[in-house]
Amino acid sequence: MEVIEEMLSKPHNAQQCKARLNAVGDAIYVIGGKWKLRIIIALSEGNRRFNELQRVIGGISARVLSNELKDLEINGFVKRNVYPNTPVIVEYELTEYSQTLDHVLQALADWGAMHREKIKSMS
Amino acid sequence: MEVIEEMLSKPHNAQQCKARLNAVGDAIYVIGGKWKLRIIIALSEGNRRFNELQRVIGGISARVLSNELKDLEINGFVKRNVYPNTPVIVEYELTEYSQTLDHVLQALADWGAMHREKIKSMS
Numbered sequence: 001m002e003v004i005e006e007m008l009s010k011p012h013n014a015q016q017c018k019a020r021l022n023a024v025g026d027a028i029y030v031i032g033g034k035w036k037l038r039i040i041i042a043l044s045e046g047n048r049r050f051n052e053l054q055r056v057i058g059g060i061s062a063r064v065l066s067n068e069l070k071d072l073e074i075n076g077f078v079k080r081n082v083y084p085n086t087p088v089i090v091e092y093e094l095t096e097y098s099q100t101l102d103h104v105l106q107a108l109a110d111w112g113a114m115h116r117e118k119i120k121s122m123s
Numbered sequence: 124m125e126v127i128e129e130m131l132s133k134p135h136n137a138q139q140c141k142a143r144l145n146a147v148g149d150a151i152y153v154i155g156g157k158w159k160l161r162i163i164i165a166l167s168e169g170n171r172r173f174n175e176l177q178r179v180i181g182g183i184s185a186r187v188l189s190n191e192l193k194d195l196e197i198n199g200f201v202k203r204n205v206y207p208n209t210p211v212i213v214e215y216e217l218t219e220y221s222q223t224l225d226h227v228l229q230a231l232a233d234w235g236a237m238h239r240e241k242i243k244s245m246s
Binding site: 008009010011012013014016017019020021022023024025026027028030031032033034037038041042044045056057100101102103104105106107108109110111112113114115116 | 131132133134135136137139140142143144145146147148149150151153154155156157160161164165167168179180223224225226227228229230231232233234235236237238
């Protein structure tokens with residue numbers, strides 16, 4: 001594991017640079033795009049139904065949300081619970097594996113807030 | 124600042140969830156997409172010319188790389204240096220501000236490497 005950590009630290013040579021490019025590329029492939037992390041944040045407060053989720057996130061179409069939720073389910077971040085009442089209730093829930101993204105989400109949230117402050121102070 | 128940190132911590136209520144959604148949304152708006160972080164990683168090893176950059180990153184067209192570099196310049200992550208030799212040499216360099224992304228890059232690199240290991244162990 002130490003070898004991997006060394007490989008992924010701030011690049012000082014071509015090999016480290018390549019390792020970091022690959023690892024970040026993998027992450028972007030799975031959780032990149034405009035919506036996936038936002039859906040995960042919106043579910044972190046508690047399970048939600050499709051319409052609630054769409055309202056909380058804002059600006060996402062039903063078709064895109066539906067596709068993103070399927071991707072998130074396939075990749076093990078989200079669980080879809082169906083309660084066969086009348087009418088049927090479908091609820092989305094975060095899996096334990098989604099917690100592995102905590103550091104990523106915290107780093108992005110901190111950076112986004114810092115960057116917004118910087119832009120505000122410039123204008 | 125403590126208030127902001129509290130707001131951006133793991134969401135336990137609707138207000139924290141909204142703050143985190145906004146902050147991560149801001150981050151994705153500026154550094155999201157398939158290429159920007161990869162370009163920054165590729166430049167972290169040292170300044171590079173356009174063609175070198177395209178080769179190191181891999182899979183990016185000249186047109187897309189050119190647009191992404193312009194965006195990165197506008198947002199203060201990259202500096203474009205022109206040396207008026209014959210032929211003219213154009214080199215791209217990271218700014219100091221790009222270092223504010225260190226935590227984000229480290230978190231994504233760690234997560235990407237962990238996720239790849241998980242996928243490998245499953246197959």
